[in-house]
Amino acid sequence: MAGWSKHTGQAVALPLENIDTDQLIPARFMSTPRSEGYGRFLLHDMRRDSDGDPIADMPLNRHSEASILVTRRNFGSGSSREAAVYALVDFGIRVVIAPSFGDIFASNAVNNGLLPLKLDSREVEEILAGMRDDCVTATINLETSMVRIGGECRGFELPDKWRKKLMNGWDDIDLTLDRQEEISAYRDARRAEFGWAWPR
Amino acid sequence: MTARTLFEKLWSQHVILEEEDGASLLWVDRHLVHEGSHHAFAKLAARGLPVAEPDLTFAVVDHYAPTRNRDLSKAHGDVARMIATLERNAATHGLRIFGLNDPRQGIVHVIGPEQGITLPGLTINCGDSHTSTHGAFGALAFGIGATEVAHVLATQTIWQARPKTMRITVTGKLGPAVTAKDLALNWIAKLGADGASGYAIEYAGPVVRALSMEGRMTLCNLSIEGGGRLGMIAPDATTFAYVKGRPFAPEGDDWDRATAYWATLPSDEDAVFDREVTIDGSEIAPTVTWGTSPEEALPITGTIPAPHDLPADKAPRARDALDYMGLQPGRPIAGTPVDQVFIGSCTNGRIEDLRLAAAVLKGRKAQVPGMVSPGSSLVKQQAEQEGLDIIFKEAGLEWVDSGCSMCVGMNEDLVAPGNRCASSTNRNFRGRQGRNARTHLMSPAMVAAAAVTGKLTDVRPLLEGRD
């Protein structure tokens, strides 16, 4: 996975609360191998009618070049399915801006180079209010933890580990493989003291 | 030594190393995988890595398990392929697997406890958000995504930022026919679907102590629906009695050592939580959801909210949800006709849940079609020994095999478009039970009441004089 430190792109408004991962990708698509691409599944039932035709006035259909989403609280709540992140990433989304995220979604996102960018809800409402035709250009800088959107610069919090992963294109496994000695030492000590914790 | 919470005790015991920004690498005592873990196995294969600790990894067929016919040659293409993939991965890596036709098969969060794989004092991970269920035993149990599953497979460890702690104390006493499900929907309605976001929840207080292990599992299961990273309950005599003698549980000296340790786990008396919430259990009525988020719940005696009465920031979402659900604002929620019912899932598919539903259904006929899917094949067997299957069948409901079934619809057990379903599951999200399906979450007793009346109904009068 390629890392990134700065991203400029079109931000699109999706002003809904509680967009859960079942909406981001309905379960029926999840048996597909990743190599086939997940972008077409993103928000499938919101983007397409029951005949499978695109719903014309859905913001993501009007702005299919968007790489940033601006949305309301509790984005990515629900199921732990990482496929929700695959759908966003394969569609071309790099950053989601929201007041809060599902915890598991946020970890999944960072493991796939997608930034869950948290601003407080007042700021998100200001951004949404300033978007004309649901769209605006934005720049996100991981090094400075700043987002420039709608002519304003706003800071955001970014844990060091997330910054490192996103900038280097690393996932969790890359961070751990050289810690094998510490892991083995812990394991042996645990097994000596808590032998009952190993299944019969 | 400073007073510590249950969470702090378990967390510090499992930290292998901690980085400057607070991210910790934790040891994982149990890792549960299912058909949905195929992405993770593919990641492992792509890096050519083995499974680090096959003995601590258990594979379960549940998400795609067919419930009406176990003959896979008759199953929908995806179903057979997904199950075969899990079996192949388990064989490649030497993992124990509870396959489709294993008598111990069932939903991962039902069989972990049932088999004694789940124990107090452990860390437990699974690529499924309802892994919080296992916290009912006083374990640190949380759901993870596919990359993290691959990470646990490869290293038997997980990176986690330490969550804050929150205690939900439930005082008083639950009324008749009021269950752990009602309690969970109640706190989520109060705090919101992200109300516990970033927190590890500990449930405490007399109502929680009085719950059976089944009830505790239901309560912890739903922690994630309130945004909690995990939910847990301190182990006590109820916990020990449930665990003792289970196939994978410790025995003999190991049992004595384990229980001596487990007894040290409950939060110290003056331990401090980052947030305290108190709920009066006596005030909770049987609860149902009206919208498309678990936070959109109300007592069955309540009225469907009118968006214009809600705060401005809540109104648009409520309007959307009511529109999707096809409900009239301002009407009583009771009396809303349903098209079908479902009893099952890792939230409410245990033996106690089936007994409660059967108590309502006994000698009565369902007015609408419905399905009962036990949480495991052993639960199914137990229910049949008790004659519960006869009650369900005589009521006109379908008695099927165990699996995730209509909770997620991957095995094609779906609610038809536009149909309204009274469901004992955990998510009323748009499309969760099928495209345009309308889901009302409630306890299995309330689902049974909806079945016999064909409407959302207060179960309490139906249970009067029954036990």
Ligand code: SF4
């Ligand atoms: S029953 Fe539903 S919530 Fe539980 S493990 Fe299966 S899909 Fe997940």
